[in-house]
Amino acid sequence: MNIHTYEKTWLAVAMVLIVGFIATITYGAVGPGIAMIDDDGGTIDPDTINDDERFSDPGVTHVGGNEYEAAVVAQAWAYTPSEITVPANSTVTFYVTSRDVTHSYTVAGTNVNTMVVPGQVSEMTVEFDEPGEYGILCNEYCGAYHHTMEGKLNVVPEDEFDLTELSTEAPDEAQLGNQTTINTTVSNDMNYDLETTATLEIGNQTVEQDQTVEQDQTVEQDVTVPAHGSETLEFAVDTTDFGTGDHDWTVTVDGHEGSGTLTVTNATEGGDGDA
Amino acid sequence: MRISKGGLLVIMAFLTPLIVELRTVLSWFGIRLSVVETGALGLALIVAVLIWAMWPSNGDTEAKLA
């Protein structure tokens, strides 16, 4: 075959370019270790997502050291959870699946990006070095309101990060002289036990734990929340000396707060309230 | 004319990507142009090309003399 010399040179340069591209990409995979999304996440029947161990309670959990897992369920047109918070200097493995159509899970302006295909679980491991705030968006058309599907990613300084959650449950109202209870549930998704102090404050005074709380008092209670578990604390409140009216209360655990207002009524007025 | 009208039109068109990308390239050197400045620079380039194209070349002058 008759090929012009210039064309032979061009052919050689083209081959060098192509082989060079393949070499740099291969280096990217084996050197810095940029792995592709693959089939490691496995498959899932979208109808069983609520029963799935990982996706029934989606969100961030601690695996150990600086490693975390984040489970996210995508569906038209929202992510659950919509906001993800992780610490800086962490390695987070995302598991994302879809309840309905194909979505993506994309951290805008970064290389954190995966398709989310129903029936499949996308597994993606990301290293977060610096604190920052990022938008999460869906970049695959998923129906009429596709453009409203978004989320948020917060990378916070390590010392500001925990996986403690607090929820409180208390009656809004009590009759003067009766005893009532403020229940506080503390959950911990770290891979180690959380030892901390729970504090209830009503008004501006402090009283030890296990004592009945009276007016303007704060109660402290030591608590150990097991790894990936939760504890429920009961604060008994005696309203005898409270006086009628509204009393604000705050439960503080490990820097997280839950608060409410207890309205103390007269015995007779209370009757009206119940009616 | 140093160049055909068609050729001139194509050169002016080709200036568009150069001007648009010049702004990006300059930003790497810390020179940040606004849209108006970029437009003015582009206009200046176009005028320069027009003057170059319209300026009678030696060949043309001789042709006219002949």
Add this chain to the structure above:
Amino acid sequence: MAMRNAYIDQFPEEARVIRAALWSSFLALMIGGTLGLIQGLHRTNVLRFIPSQDYYTVLTAHGVLLVITFTIFFLVGIFTWAVTTSLDRGVKDIRFTWGWYAMMSLGTLLVGVSILGGVVDQIPMNADVLYTFYSPFQAHPAFYVGFVLFVVGTWLAGFDWFRTWWAWKKDNPDERIPLPTFMALTTMLFWYLSSIGVAISILAFLLPWSLGIIDSVNPLLTRTLFWFFGHPVVYFWLMPAYMLWYTMLPKLSGGKLFSDPLARVVFVLFLILSTPVGIHHQYLDPGIAEGFKFIAMTNTMFLLLPSLLTAFTVVASMEHGARQRGGEGYLSWLKALPWRDPAFTGMALAGLMFAAGGFSGMINAGLSINYLVHNSWWVVGHFHLTVGTAVALTFMAASYWFIPQLTGKEIWNRSLGLVQVVLWFIGMTFMSNAMHRAGLFGIPRRTAEPQYEGFSFDPAVGTVAEIDAQVALGAALLTLSVYLFITNMVLTTIGGSTSDAIPDNTYAGTLSGPEDSPAIIDNLKLWTSIAVVLVIIAYSLPLASIIDAGGLFGPGIDPWKPSVVVDPSLVLESVRGVMP
């Protein structure tokens, strides 16, 4: 009377079919281009006069009309010209030729009406599934039936060209295949091979599913079958443009094709490598092992070779043409090219933009950097340079040569034609540059309102508003260019008078002819066999593992009909409802 020897004089019957195909193509271009302007203005929030839900109907129509209807109708017209001209014989039976044209038209009509149902309440159909129709989105059955009719129409068109070639071969047993026919046939061979993917996806899964015969599909499987077809289809659009660059551009430049053998090698490489690359669209898909993605990446990179060879040959041919016209010097020969000819200038500018599109394509093909750009506006910028310019601008430019050939009439206004192709180049510069840059800082594609509540985008240079303005300006110039083109074509066809000055129907000669290449290059059976083997290597294991993991019909995937339009706040309520 002067002896005119235009295509219409040689093949009047075929010229009628080609005219019909080209006009179908132009109509799709006009509608699709107009929809593109609506999108450009809507996304950038410059002008929003449709509800954002309808944006996706418009986007579906824009995609289907431009990348399927516009390109492929033009292709069948040009390939019919190429085969009949280079074999110097008409098609075997013109009724068969009209038959495949009618089938493609009927398919287009069905697809078009089903998409239109997304915005017209009187049409009880919906196909807001975009050009990729990923399940579990479920379109109206008419959408799938129309798509199948259209593709089968192209298969029959290919058969038409093959049997014309077989008849010619009987009469010319020792001749090499003429280059334009060689190009059409090799293109059709990989088209047959790759469109099997979409045929299986529709006929075995999506159509029976939309008719209620099966309950569930495997979204990853139908998606993979789509991309089995979805990347080769881009070469299907591109090959007629390449054919025009090889066979027309050297002639329009005033010279000859640099090398016939390498042109053949290029088309053989496309035949072999077009299909086993589709997984590069699925780099970020779960359920496909990394090794398969690596194979697709390697094949994709080797596909750069035929395009790089084309760049050389096209530029070398142009330089040869320029020197024949008296051009001199290292670069001054450029001045000697026929820049006043819209056919030449349009194709040259299209080739130049394709180089830029090729570079962004190399980025897309990079396995690891794809994470950054995947499904971003960058990708839209990329394919508006490739299919949107390399292909579309070449087709429009070529029409300035072809329409006179097919009608016997002079172009109504050639200067306007020159302005039109240059305007396309300028408009696309603005639009695709902004799209590429926007993709780098995360603005997504396929989104009606890329303005989010919880965050904003952070460009490295300039502002998002400037990017948006640049896109809107580009879209407006491009649409203006389309209308100038259509106006010129309409006035040429209905207003122009028949001219005897139409040039003869010929294509470029060659500096180095087919005799310089071994005969094995023309062995289509051999290259097809190699293509099949490569496809089996690239696809059998991924498909097997997808079916093995997710089942042939998926793990209980419910169809999602996009017609169910509801208030997003209600949907958020339902989201909370299903979450434990």
